[in-house]
Amino acid sequence: MYRKQLEQAFCRKISGELTIFRYEVLQGEKEAIYEAAYQIDSIISIYELLVEMSSRLSTETLEAAVMFPNILTFLYREWLGYEDSYTADIQYCLDKELAKLRRDYRDMKEENIV
Amino acid sequence: MYRKQLEQAFCRKISGELTIFRYEVLQGEKEAIYEAAYQIDSIISIYELLVEMSSRLSTETLEAAVMFPNILTFLYREWLGYEDSYTADIQYCLDKELAKLRRDYRDMKEENIV
Numbered sequence: 001m002y003r004k005q006l007e008q009a010f011c012r013k014i015s016g017e018l019t020i021f022r023y024e025v026l027q028g029e030k031e032a033i034y035e036a037a038y039q040i041d042s043i044i045s046i047y048e049l050l051v052e053m054s055s056r057l058s059t060e061t062l063e064a065a066v067m068f069p070n071i072l073t074f075l076y077r078e079w080l081g082y083e084d085s086y087t088a089d090i091q092y093c094l095d096k097e098l099a100k101l102r103r104d105y106r107d108m109k110e111e112n113i114v
Numbered sequence: 115m116y117r118k119q120l121e122q123a124f125c126r127k128i129s130g131e132l133t134i135f136r137y138e139v140l141q142g143e144k145e146a147i148y149e150a151a152y153q154i155d156s157i158i159s160i161y162e163l164l165v166e167m168s169s170r171l172s173t174e175t176l177e178a179a180v181m182f183p184n185i186l187t188f189l190y191r192e193w194l195g196y197e198d199s200y201t202a203d204i205q206y207c208l209d210k211e212l213a214k215l216r217r218d219y220r221d222m223k224e225e226n227i228v
Contacts, residue, residue, distance in 0.1 A: 026144050033147040034139060037158070040151035045204055053208065061212050064219030075211055082207045085199040090159055093196045094167065097189055098175050105178030 006062045007054050013065075017072045018047045039076065046075050120176045121168050127179075131186045132161045153190065160189050 021043055025033055033040075050072075054062070065071055135157055139147055147154075164186075168176070179185055 022148065025148060030140050030144055030147055033144055034136060034154060037151040037154035040148060041155050042204075044151070045201070046208065049201065049204055049208055053205075057212065058216065060219065061216045064215045065212065067219065068215060075208060078211050079204060079207045082203065084203040086203070087159070087163065089196065089198040089200070090156070090163055090193060091167075093193045094160065094163055094189060097192050098171065098179065101178045101182060102172065102175040105181065106174065 003059060006059060006066065009066050010054055010057075010062050011051055014047055014050050014072055017070060018043065021072060042079060043072055043076050046072055046079065050075075117173060120173060120180065123180050124168050124171075124176050125165055128161055128164050128186055131184060132157065135186060156193060157186055157190050160186055160193065164189075 025036060025040060028036070050065075057065070068074065139150060139154060142150070164179075171179070182188065
């Protein structure tokens, strides 16, 4: 019973933090919201992952997380210090797609379409 | 000379597309801009990578890209169909950081701070 309540408390806490984050972001100008796109997307992703992880986190971890103030913002700041493969993943996509564009363009040139 | 002009034309084209994209996004409500965070961040990343790649793309690829309408939006839509490691990367960060939180919490409990 305690375990289930703890999970619910954790999910309510981070949901509340996300609501406050969203509210604060929406107080800014439109340009500022646009510029904050990476932060917004990361914080939403961190929130969604934490909800998904909540049922398999240890009781002690859940207790620690419930006690920790502004855990979403804290984890976002820590995340900025980690390596990620995002640029390499987009690079791979662009290499593939530009190669396709070149092939299509070559075909059209050969058929005198361009 | 033609090569340099082509690179410049490519960079001007995608810079123009990004300006139009930003303008269009900023016409929406603040909530819509917030919801579009992933798209905004991805399109900016695609733009930045293309600028970086422009000097090493083949002349034919640059020609094809210059001819292609709305290439940023097109590449973003294609990108949605690719696999990426973003979730796994954030997951790794959260696992590490939550383990640290748990250790700190355990230490504090042992010292009767919490």
